[in-house]
Amino acid sequence: MKKVIISFLFLCSVLVQLKAQDVFQTRGFCIAAPSAKQLNTFIKFIEEELAPRKVNTLVLRIDFNYQFKSHPELIDGGALTNQDVKKIVAACKRNQIRIIPQINLLGHQSWASTVGKLLKVYPEFDETPHVKMPEKYEWPNADGLYCKSYCPLHPDVHKVVFDLVDEICDAFEADAFHAGMDEVFYIGDDKCPRCSGLNKAELYANEVNKISNHLALTKRQLWIWGDRLIDGKTTGIGAWEASMNNTHQAIDLINKNVMICDWHYERPDQTAVYFAMKGLSVITCPWKNVNNAVAQTRDMINFKKAATSTLKPRYEGMMQTIWSGADSFLAEFYGQKGTSENSEVNCFKALFNEINQTK
Structure with a gap:
């Protein structure tokens, strides 16, 4: 009798686990790649923190923090080696964690007063070369400068960025790639000799599809952030978590196999429903508000429960996002610096506690 009861309890636990896994096909964690000196700590974090929480997807923001062979001129100082990357790959394989590398494409080609590596080496790719970087960055500013973009119609830009994409996907043995593409304020600029006067939604959608189609050649999927596909004016969500420059109309033009990472940090806006109803798979992404x-x-649980059989599979799951950098996050996680109630560390713990309690 005792064995029967134990078997029954075990079966119930398996069913609960399967149910949680059915609701959250993606249980993701997004963070910048660690520095080489923190690589072992990062692998320890994968083994001892991500795996026990049943995280199954790691989006790793690489940008130029890798020793590219295809374009060594774009390597940032202290970049990871291929050997470093293979250690991360091995740790994820041991724990059935899918790795998706990210390089910011289109937008986020500068930060504050610093031009990013791509535009520094290839200034001809700049969508807005007339906008000069300030010595001291402030927002708002007369140029509307947040981050620079590359021109999606420059005839040489994709040869360079696709070399990087292919190499980093090969290095991480990845079946998907995250292109970022969030917070694109500069697109179709009036002074751009190629983009001036063109429809911004079409420009954005064409860039998404160009990247998606390139990845499809090697049977890889494109992931992007979803903010540029939301109408910031109609929804009242505004310019950061949604679009105020009309790129939102691209939602009806992009490939339906693109994965949308729908981030909302100030309010838990329920735009996942919008993406699902537009035929796109969606993952909801919090940051630090517990x-x-x-x-x-x-x-996400309720969306899936209430959805039609057609919509249900499009609600893919959840992904914790970390924006402080891997080294800083690890220092906070392991108690080497202080934390607050609403922090990335506490949000991460609360999110996966909630996911793993799903019944």
Whole structure:
């Protein structure tokens, strides 16, 4: 009798686990690649923190923090070697974690007063060369400068960026690639000799599709952030978590196999439903607000429960995002510096506690 009861309890636990896994096909964690000196700590974090929480997807923001052979001129100082990358790959394989590398494409080609590596080496790719980087960055500013973009119609830009994409996907043995593409404020600029006067939504959609189609040649999927596909004016969500320059109309023009990472940090806005109803698979992404992360997780459960059989598979799951950098996050996680109630560390813990309690 005792064996029967134990077997029954074990079966129940398996069913609960399967149910949680069915709701959250993607249980993701997004963070910048660690520095070489923190590589072992990062692998320890994968083994001892991500794996026990049943994280199954790691989006690793690489940008130029890799020793590219195809374009060594674009390597940042202290970049990871291929040997370093293979250590991360091995740790993820041991724990059935899918790795998706990210390089910011289109937007985020500068930060504050510093031009990023791509435009520094290839200034001809700049969508807005007339906008000069300030000595001291402030927002708002007369140029509307947040981050620079590359011109999607420059005839040489894709040869360079696709070399990087292919190499980093090969290095990580990845079946998907995250292109970023969030917070694109500069697109179709009036002074651009190629883009001036063109429809911004079409420019954005064409760039998404160009990247998606390139990845499809090697049977890889494109992931992007979803903010540029939301109408910031109609929704009232605004210019950061949605678009105020009309790129939102691209939602009806992009390939339906593109994965949308729908991030909302200030409020738990329920735009996942919008993406699903447009035929796109979607993952909800919190940052550091604990209450929002819990609410967003419960929303995802409810969306899936209430959805039609057609919509249900499009609600893919949740992904914690970390923006402080891997080294800083690890220092906070392991108690080497202080934390607050609403922090990335506490949000991460709360999110996966909520996911793993799903019944």
